[in-house]
Amino acid sequence: MMKHFRLFKQITATVSAAVVALGAFPTISSTPISAAAEDPDNYAKLLQYSLYFYDANLCGNISSKTGLSWRSNCHTSDEVPGGFHDAGDHAMFGLPQGYTASTLGWSYFEFKDAFDSTGQTEHLKLITDHFCDFFKRSTKLSGDNVSEFLYQKGNGSEDHSYWGSPENQSGSRQMYWTSNGASDIAAEYAASLAVNYINFGNDEDLKYAEALYKFSTQYNQVATYGPEGFYSSSGCRDDQAWAAGWLYLATKKEQYKNDCASKQSQYLGWIHGWDNVDMGAACLYSHITGDWSKPNNWMSERANGSNYLFLDSWGSARLNCSMQMTALISQQNSGKNFSDWCRGQMNYILGYNPKNTCFVVGYASNSASKPHHRACSGTSSAEDESPSKYTLVGALVGGPTDAGGTYQDSRADYKCNEVACDYNAALVGAAAGLYTVYKTGSPVSSIEGVTKIYGGGSYQPPVTTTTASGGNKTTTTTTSKSESTTTTTIKIVNAGEYEINPDISSGSMSDNFPGWFWSEFGIPDGETAYKVEATISSDSTIGTWNGAFGSTINESDWYQSENFNEYHSGNTATAVWNIDSATSKAINYKYGTLKIGFWWLSNNNYKIDSIKVYTAKNEIPQATTTSTITSTATSTTTSTTTSTSTTSTATSTTTSTATSTSTTSTTTSTTTSTSTTTVPKNIPGDINSDGRVNIADAVLLQRYILRTAILTPEQAEAADICKDGVLNAFDLVLIRRLIIGIER
Numbered sequence: 001m002m003k004h005f006r007l008f009k010q011i012t013a014t015v016s017a018a019v020v021a022l023g024a025f026p027t028i029s030s031t032p033i034s035a036a037a038e039d040p041d042n043y044a045k046l047l048q049y050s051l052y053f054y055d056a057n058l059c060g061n062i063s064s065k066t067g068l069s070w071r072s073n074c075h076t077s078d079e080v081p082g083g084f085h086d087a088g089d090h091a092m093f094g095l096p097q098g099y100t101a102s103t104l105g106w107s108y109f110e111f112k113d114a115f116d117s118t119g120q121t122e123h124l125k126l127i128t129d130h131f132c133d134f135f136k137r138s139t140k141l142s143g144d145n146v147s148e149f150l151y152q153k154g155n156g157s158e159d160h161s162y163w164g165s166p167e168n169q170s171g172s173r174q175m176y177w178t179s180n181g182a183s184d185i186a187a188e189y190a191a192s193l194a195v196n197y198i199n200f201g202n203d204e205d206l207k208y209a210e211a212l213y214k215f216s217t218q219y220n221q222v223a224t225y226g227p228e229g230f231y232s233s234s235g236c237r238d239d240q241a242w243a244a245g246w247l248y249l250a251t252k253k254e255q256y257k258n259d260c261a262s263k264q265s266q267y268l269g270w271i272h273g274w275d276n277v278d279m280g281a282a283c284l285y286s287h288i289t290g291d292w293s294k295p296n297n298w299m300s301e302r303a304n305g306s307n308y309l310f311l312d313s314w315g316s317a318r319l320n321c322s323m324q325m326t327a328l329i330s331q332q333n334s335g336k337n338f339s340d341w342c343r344g345q346m347n348y349i350l351g352y353n354p355k356n357t358c359f360v361v362g363y364a365s366n367s368a369s370k371p372h373h374r375a376c377s378g379t380s381s382a383e384d385e386s387p388s389k390y391t392l393v394g395a396l397v398g399g400p401t402d403a404g405g406t407y408q409d410s411r412a413d414y415k416c417n418e419v420a421c422d423y424n425a426a427l428v429g430a431a432a433g434l435y436t437v438y439k440t441g442s443p444v445s446s447i448e449g450v451t452k453i454y455g456g457g458s459y460q461p462p463v464t465t466t467t468a469s470g471g472n473k474t475t476t477t478t479t480s481k482s483e484s485t486t487t488t489t490i491k492i493v494n495a496g497e498y499e500i501n502p503d504i505s506s507g508s509m510s511d512n513f514p515g516w517f518w519s520e521f522g523i524p525d526g527e528t529a530y531k532v533e534a535t536i537s538s539d540s541t542i543g544t545w546n547g548a549f550g551s552t553i554n555e556s557d558w559y560q561s562e563n564f565n566e567y568h569s570g571n572t573a574t575a576v577w578n579i580d581s582a583t584s585k586a587i588n589y590k591y592g593t594l595k596i597g598f599w600w601l602s603n604n605n606y607k608i609d610s611i612k613v614y615t616a617k618n619e620i621p622q623a624t625t626t627s628t629i630t631s632t633a634t635s636t637t638t639s640t641t642t643s644t645s646t647t648s649t650a651t652s653t654t655t656s657t658a659t660s661t662s663t664t665s666t667t668t669s670t671t672t673s674t675s676t677t678t679v680p681k682n683i684p685g686d687i688n689s690d691g692r693v694n695i696a697d698a699v700l701l702q703r704y705i706l707r708t709a710i711l712t713p714e715q716a717e718a719a720d721i722c723k724d725g726v727l728n729a730f731d732l733v734l735i736r737r738l739i740i741g742i743e744r
Contacts, residue, residue, distance in 0.1 A: 119455020
C-alpha cells in the first residue's frame with residue numbers, strides 16, 4: 001500500500017510538564033552494580049544469542065526453521081498449528097504472543113541497522129513471520145471483517161501438568177475461539193501484523209491487521225475464559241492504542257492517529273509489558289508528533305543512578321530490559337541521553353551483580369544453567385536439579401527476586417529461572433539499542449547445539465557495491481541466493497551552500513531542504529531503496545538537530561520519513577532513513593527527487609558531505625508507466641498495452657484534468673490533448689487568490705505569523721501547506737519552496 005506524507009510535520013517545541021502517576025511503583029534497588037562479567041560490551045553477540053530462544057520455542061512444522069539441533073516438529077495435529085510456546089511450557093497464550101511479536105517488530109523498526117550490520121535480520125524476520133503467519137491462520141475473515149479468531153491454544157493447567165519435550169506431547173489440545181471478544185488479544189495481533197507490514201511489506205499482514213483492529217474496537221471485551229490465572233488482562237484500550245499507532249504509521253489514516261492518542265492512558269504508570277503497553281503507545285505517538293516529553297519525563301525519573309533498577313519480584317530482569325529498550329528508543333528519537341545508564345544495567349544482567357551470574361543462558365561461563373524450561377531440561381520434573389540436557393541459548397531468566405539481588409540458579413525456582421517469549425522480546429530490543437549506540441562486539445561463528453548461525457560466518461548476505469564519485473564507478477558483486485544489495489555514494493561537491501540557520505522566533509526559516517534526483521545515484525533497474533544515509537560535518541560540535549528525509553515527483557507529491565531527532569557531541573554525524581516497504585513502492589526512481597531537511601539546530605554551520613543509498617534487488621517491481629506533470633492540460637488518452645510477461649492485452653480509455661503538458665510513458669498510445677488556460681482554483685499556497693503562488697503570498701503569511709495581518713478562513717486553508725491545522729514557519733518554508741520551483 002502506498003503511503004502519502006506531507007513535507008513537514010509539525011514538531012512540538014514545548015515540553016509539557018506531565019504529571020507522573022508514581023502510585024505503588026517499586027523501590028529502585030539499593031544494590032550497586034558490581035562484581036564481574038564476561039564479554040559485557042559484546043552487544044552484537046548478545047543480539048545474536050537473544051534471538052535463539054525463539055528457535056527453542058517454535059511450534060508446528062519447524063524442522064526447516066529452527067536453528068537448534070535438539071528441536072523438531074511438534075503439535076502438528078493442532079487445529080491451527082504454529083505459533084510459539086509461551087515459556088517453559090507448551091501452551092500458547094494470545095496476549096504475550098501478540099505483545100512479543102509486536103515488540104520484536106518494534107525493535108527492528110527502531111534499530112534496523114543493528115540487525116542488518118550484525119547479520120540478524122534474516123533471523124528476526126523468520127521469527128516475526130512465524131508469529132504473523134500463525135495470527136493470520138488463526139483469523140477467519142468474511143470480506144474485511146473478522147468472523148472468528150483463535151486467541152489461545154492449550155489449557156494452561158493441563159499443559160503445566162506435563163513435564164517433557166514438546167515433540168513427545170500427545171493428545172488434542174483445547175482451542176479457544178471467539179466471535180465477539182478477546183479484544184485485547186485481537187489488538188495485539190493487529191499491532192504485530194501492522195509493524196511486520198511496515199518492516200517487510202507483506203500486504204496480507206496489513207489486511208489482517210486492519211480487520212483485527214476493527215474487530216477489537218467493535219466488541220471491547222478482554223479474554224477471560226482460558227488465560228485466567230496465567231495472563232489475566234486489565235483492559236484493552238492500551239492494546240488498541242498500541243495497534244492504532246502502528247496502523248497509522250502503516251497507512252497514515254487519521255482515525256488511527258486519533259485512536260492512538262485517545263485510547264492510551266493520560267499518565268504512564270508502568271513499563272512496556274504484556275499487560276500494559278501504554279508506554280509503547282506513548283512512544284509511537286511521540287513518533288507521530290515529534291514530542292517525546294511524555295515517555296521521557298516518566299523514564300527520566302527512573303532510568304538514572306548506578307543501582308540496578310528492580311521493579312518486581314517476578315521477572316525483574318525482563319522489566320529492567322524493557323526500561324532499557326524504551327529508554328534507548330527515546331534517546332534515538334529525542335536526543336535524551338540514557339545510554340550510559342542502560343549500559344550499566346545490562347552489565348548487571350550479564351554478570352556484574354552480587355551473585356556473579358549472567359542471567360542470559362549460554363552467553364558466558366557463569367550464565368544461569370538451569371532455566372525452568374521443559375524442552376531443554378531433559379529431566380522428568382522441575383524438581384530434578386540435574387544439569388540441563390541442552391543449552392537454552394540466549395534465554396533471559398527471571399533474575400533477582402528482590403532489591404538486594406537475591407537469586408538462585410534452580411530449575412524449580414520459577415521466579416528466578418522462568419523464561420518466556422515476552423522476557424526475551426525486551427532483551428532483543430535492549431541489545432539492538434546498545435549495539436546501535438556503541439557498535440561493540442561481533443557475532444560468533446560457532447555455538448553449541450546451534451546448527452544455523454546467523455551473522456557469524458555461515459550466512460553472508462550477497463552484496464553488490466557501486467560507488468560513484470566524480471563520474472568514476474567501481475562495482476564489486478558477490479552472488480548468493482537471488483538477493484543483492486547495492487550501495488551508491490555521491491559526494492556533494494557544493495554542500496557548503498546549504499548553511500542551516502532557521503530563525504523560528506521571527507517566523508522565518510532558511511531554505512534547507514536540498515534535493516538530488518534519484519537517477520543521480522545510478523540505481524540498477526529492478527532494485528529499490530531500503531535505506532538512505534546522509535553524512536554531515538561541521539567545524540565545531542554539531543549538538544542537537546531535527547530533520548526528515550523525503551522523496552518527491554513534483555512539489556505537490558511527497559513521501560516523507562518520520563521526523564528524526566539527533567544529538568551528537570562530535571563534529572560529524574550521520575542521519576539515517578530506514579525506508580519501509582510501502583514508501584519504497586511509492587518512490588519514482590526515474591524522475592523523483594530525494595531530499596533531506598534540517599531544522600531547529602544548535603549549530604548553523606552544517607554541510608552535507610555525502611548521501612549513501614542502499615537498495616535491494618527485485619524486492620519491489622517498478623511500475624511500467626510513469627507520467628510527469630508540469631502544467632495545466634485536459635487530455636483524452638486511448639492506449640493499448642501488451643504485457644510480455646503475461647501475453648495479455650488490455651485496452652483502456654482515460655479522461656483526466658491535471659497539471660500537465662508532457663507525459664512520458666512506456667506504453668504504446670494515441671493521445672488527443674486540448675490545452676486550456678483556465679486559472680485553477682484552490683491552489684495550495686495561493687493565499688491572496690490571484691491564481692499564482694508568488695512572493696506576495698509569502699509576505700502575507702509572514703505578516704500573519706508576526707501578527708500584523710489577519711487571514712480569512714479560505715486564505716488560512718490555502719496557507720496551511722502542511723495540512724495540520726496550524727500556520728507557522730513550516731508552511732512559510734514550503735511556500736518559498738513552491739516559489740523557487742515556479743521561478744526556476
